[in-house]
Amino acid sequence: xxxxxxxxxxxxxxxxxxxxxxxxxxxxxxxxxxxxxxxxxxxxxxxxxxxxxxxxxxxxxxxxxxxxxxxxxxxxxxxxxxxxxxxxx
Amino acid sequence: xxxxxxxxxxxxxxxxxxxxxxxxxxxxxxxxxxxxxxxxxxxxxxxxxxxxxxxxxxxxxxxxxxxxxxxxxxxxxxxxxxxxxxxxxxxxxxxxxxxxxxxxxxxxxxxxxxxxxxxxxxxxxxxxxxxxxxxxxxxxxxxxxxxxxxxxxxxxxxxxxxxxxxxxxxxxxxxxxxxxxxxxxxxxxxxxxxxxxxxxxxxxxxxxxxxxxxxxxxxxxxxxxxxxxxxxxxxxxxxxxxxxxxxxxxxxxxxxxxxxxxxxxxxxxxxxxxxxxxxxxxxxxxxxxxxxxxxxxxxxxxxxxxxxxxxxxxxxxxxxxxxxxxxxxxxxxxxxxxxxxxxxxxxxxxxxxxxxxxxxxxxxxxxxxxxxxxxxxxxxxxxxxxxxxxxxxxxxxxxxxxxxxxxxxxxxxxxxxxxxxxxxxxxxxxxxxxxxxxxxxxxxxxxxxxxxxxxxxxxxxxxxxx
Numbered sequence: 001x002x003x004x005x006x007x008x009x010x011x012x013x014x015x016x017x018x019x020x021x022x023x024x025x026x027x028x029x030x031x032x033x034x035x036x037x038x039x040x041x042x043x044x045x046x047x048x049x050x051x052x053x054x055x056x057x058x059x060x061x062x063x064x065x066x067x068x069x070x071x072x073x074x075x076x077x078x079x080x081x082x083x084x085x086x087x088x089x
Numbered sequence: 090x091x092x093x094x095x096x097x098x099x100x101x102x103x104x105x106x107x108x109x110x111x112x113x114x115x116x117x118x119x120x121x122x123x124x125x126x127x128x129x130x131x132x133x134x135x136x137x138x139x140x141x142x143x144x145x146x147x148x149x150x151x152x153x154x155x156x157x158x159x160x161x162x163x164x165x166x167x168x169x170x171x172x173x174x175x176x177x178x179x180x181x182x183x184x185x186x187x188x189x190x191x192x193x194x195x196x197x198x199x200x201x202x203x204x205x206x207x208x209x210x211x212x213x214x215x216x217x218x219x220x221x222x223x224x225x226x227x228x229x230x231x232x233x234x235x236x237x238x239x240x241x242x243x244x245x246x247x248x249x250x251x252x253x254x255x256x257x258x259x260x261x262x263x264x265x266x267x268x269x270x271x272x273x274x275x276x277x278x279x280x281x282x283x284x285x286x287x288x289x290x291x292x293x294x295x296x297x298x299x300x301x302x303x304x305x306x307x308x309x310x311x312x313x314x315x316x317x318x319x320x321x322x323x324x325x326x327x328x329x330x331x332x333x334x335x336x337x338x339x340x341x342x343x344x345x346x347x348x349x350x351x352x353x354x355x356x357x358x359x360x361x362x363x364x365x366x367x368x369x370x371x372x373x374x375x376x377x378x379x380x381x382x383x384x385x386x387x388x389x390x391x392x393x394x395x396x397x398x399x400x401x402x403x404x405x406x407x408x409x410x411x412x413x414x415x416x417x418x419x420x421x422x423x424x425x426x427x428x429x430x431x432x433x434x435x436x437x438x439x440x441x442x443x444x445x446x447x448x449x450x451x452x453x454x455x456x457x458x459x460x461x462x463x464x465x466x467x468x469x470x471x472x473x474x475x476x477x478x479x480x481x482x483x484x485x486x487x488x489x490x491x492x493x494x495x496x497x498x499x500x501x502x503x504x505x506x507x508x509x510x511x512x513x514x515x516x517x518x519x520x521x522x523x524x525x526x527x528x529x530x531x532x533x534x535x536x537x538x539x540x541x542x543x544x545x546x547x548x549x550x551x552x553x554x555x
Contacts, residue, residue, distance in 0.1 A: 012445050013442065014431040016439060029456075030460070035463060039398070074414065084421065084424075
């Protein structure tokens, strides 16, 4: 099932509209000549090879890190961190 | 040798000054400054660190070269316990829980952070006007913009408020403000310095970059911050660049420049003639200069912004006020996201997020985003071809002198196009240094990937040549 989503919904920004200045940039791309080469990222391939993947390690956060994360949480009530009301659509 | 770091180090070691007096003097200057460069001062921690350096010196202990050297940090880097706002309403009360790798390395070397510096919000801008802390004013003429997005960092260095500052460069955000304020600013090869703890704008071109008043200071700071980091898997191991290695330029035989950067109506007449005069001086030293073909400026700017907007739309989708940030409650979770983001992002940030979601959405991605990636490949291939013919490419930093404060906000397209000379090198992930010479806004020196050493070497040569 497909549902058309407008840019304001995609961006979670109320009333957002595409801008004229940005559309002008996109027009340049649409009209540019491209090669038929579909091998993207050939020259800027920053992916890590399988041999050099780092190991999965569980790192415990320091006490101060945990404390700051809690301080940054926007809302707290009776010792609990509160999120916005979640509804099912 | 011009090096603030060496000079201050000697003064500390010889006990001509105390670190506390040095730090206090710079903090006072920052506090009183009217250029809007400061988002927050780290005064208590800086003075504590300075006292420790003084105690070490008093005890006759040896101090490292960077120990006690005051520096600034663009307010997009995590430094544990400090406000890290990205110059945005959304994060105006956000405290970093950890410290960025690049900054941690400087702290480990003993450098003392004084200030979180004003910039365009999330790096979105070329003027440091898209900020909740007031437009950054140019160090040379305060009616003009400080450049961006690392405007506060460049102005602080130019004004001697910091010895060096750490900016971030995605499409020119270190090089352009360095040029606008007549200081050095380096965008290293992508991956040379870890991005861990740098707030992501466009991850495929984001680079950590030092701003300083001398090539030697850039070299010292670059060496300290470089290296492989398990927390950023795009990083690579690089060799330290020695002072000797960049002192002679004998290996540089051929220099190129892009014809179409110069043969265009968009370039200011004075910038053009100054650039061509610099070329003549280089030729007079026996270096061969080649005029090279390159992509049109409009194509470069459009490719960069298409990809950067797509990446920033994705990167900033995490900023919804749920776990941190200035949450504004709506009727429900989805509404809370939308209200929080609508109220807390700058107009420029919203423009870029919307643009990014446009190109990533079904029906547009093929004809814009994927085509942008294809163009980026062609641009990179072009660079590879060029660096088979020349050792170095030089270019102006900007087509014109800095705009007046207020002008860039009125015309976003003109602001995007003013990045014409910097964005190409970002797409190519190439090391590029702004030097405060040659034109009113300096010159850029670029070398092939991973050849940051050659860039610094040529900068030393230019210093004695023009």
